[in-house]
Amino acid sequence: MCVPLPSGTSGAVPVTNSNRGMEVEYTGDVTRHEPTLEVRRYYEKILPFYEKEKESIARSHLDFWRSLARDWRPGWILDIGAGLGRITSALARHAPTIGTDISMEMLRCAVRHLPPQSRAHFVAADMRRAALAWRFDLIIASSDPFCHLTTATDRRKALRAVADQLSERGHFVLEGLYRRREIFEPPPRRVRHAGGVLSINERWQPVGSRQLWHARYRYRDRPSMGGESELEASFIARAWEPADIRVFFASCGLSIEKLWGDFDRRPFRIGAKRLVAVARRLDR
Numbered sequence: 481m482c483v484p485l486p487s488g489t490s491g492a493v494p495v496t497n498s499n500r501g502m503e504v505e506y507t508g509d510v511t512r513h514e515p516t517l518e519v520r521r522y523y524e525k526i527l528p529f530y531e532k533e534k535e536s537i538a539r540s541h542l543d544f545w546r547s548l549a550r551d552w553r554p555g556w557i558l559d560i561g562a563g564l565g566r567i568t569s570a571l572a573r574h575a576p577t578i579g580t581d582i583s584m585e586m587l588r589c590a591v592r593h594l595p596p597q598s599r600a601h602f603v604a605a606d607m608r609r610a611a612l613a614w615r616f617d618l619i620i621a622s623s624d625p626f627c628h629l630t631t632a633t634d635r636r637k638a639l640r641a642v643a644d645q646l647s648e649r650g651h652f653v654l655e656g657l658y659r660r661r662e663i664f665e666p667p668p669r670r671v672r673h674a675g676g677v678l679s680i681n682e683r684w685q686p687v688g689s690r691q692l693w694h695a696r697y698r699y700r701d702r703p704s705m706g707g708e709s710e711l712e713a714s715f716i717a718r719a720w721e722p723a724d725i726r727v728f729f730a731s732c733g734l735s736i737e738k739l740w741g742d743f744d745r746r747p748f749r750i751g752a753k754r755l756v757a758v759a760r761r762l763d764r
């Protein structure tokens with residue numbers, strides 16, 4: 481890690497190669513606000529499986545995120561809800577990149593997998609607050625970390641924090657959770673990893689009326705040596721409503737310039753594979 485972290489990381493904990501082996505505590509800032517505890521517990525529970533799931537990330541996904549950095553040539557990049565940091569690490573090949581997350585366990589794994597001389601840094605911070613006194617030219621949120629913020633109040637806080645940390649020429653790109661309101665249960669996925677094969681079965685069921693979902697994941701790991709292991713875990717997620725996402729962003733100081741339906745940048749249509757929003761600061 482050759483690039484110093486920007487100043488003003490108060491309320492956040494830098495996670496670095498030098499402290500990853502130590503018992504790093506969360507600051508009061510990360511622990512005080514709920515619902516982070518539940519979310520952190522969820523990721524802590526699934527981590528041994530999630531790490532294997534994320535060993536391979538589709539080339540088309542990585543190409544998409546890297547193409548943004550190639551097109552816009554940002555000076556600094558912020559990856560919020562960075563998880564295991566695969567995308568943070570790829571983006572750091574283009575510009576110094578900071579990945580933030582509330583899960584210290586995930587961040588420790590992220591640091592462990594960084595290549596030498598990487599320009600990626602990791603900081604434990606809650607995305608509902610602008611923890612870094614710095615402006616970024618590109619802020620990304622991949623695989624929708626916002627889905628864990630299930631109230632409009634929390635989502636507004638997080639979007640306002642994005643607006644506060646975005647430079648005048650900056651772009652914010654959200655890969656938002658989008659589901660049609662019906663049970664979603666894709667065929668089980670099989671992921672080959674270094675030590676065997678992982679099967680993943682997911683089921684998403686709508687609950688209530690505010691784009692809330694009960695998401696259930698079942699993992700079964702079949703290592704090439706040793707016994708099988710299984711895990712079931714679930715969480716409540718909130719998807720985005722395409723009809724009001726522009727107004728919602730605007731109420732937080734962000735203007736959506738493009739709404740894409742997939743990583744190939746096709747326009748978003750109802751029933752699209754995904755929802756990718758590209759936003760800028762409203763007060764430019």
Ligand SMILES: C[S@@+](CC[C@H](N)C(=O)[O-])C[C@H]1O[C@@H](n2cnc3c(N)ncnc32)[C@H](O)[C@@H]1O
Pocket residue numbers: 516519520523560561562563564565567580581582583586605606607608621622623624625628629
């Ligand atoms: C689905 S994972 C996505 C990880 C990564 N962006 C990726 O594409 O693989 C969502 C991440 O958001 C993080 N997260 C959830 N709530 C958060 C919050 N309030 N502040 C920061 N990170 C949060 C979780 O810990 C988790 O790592």
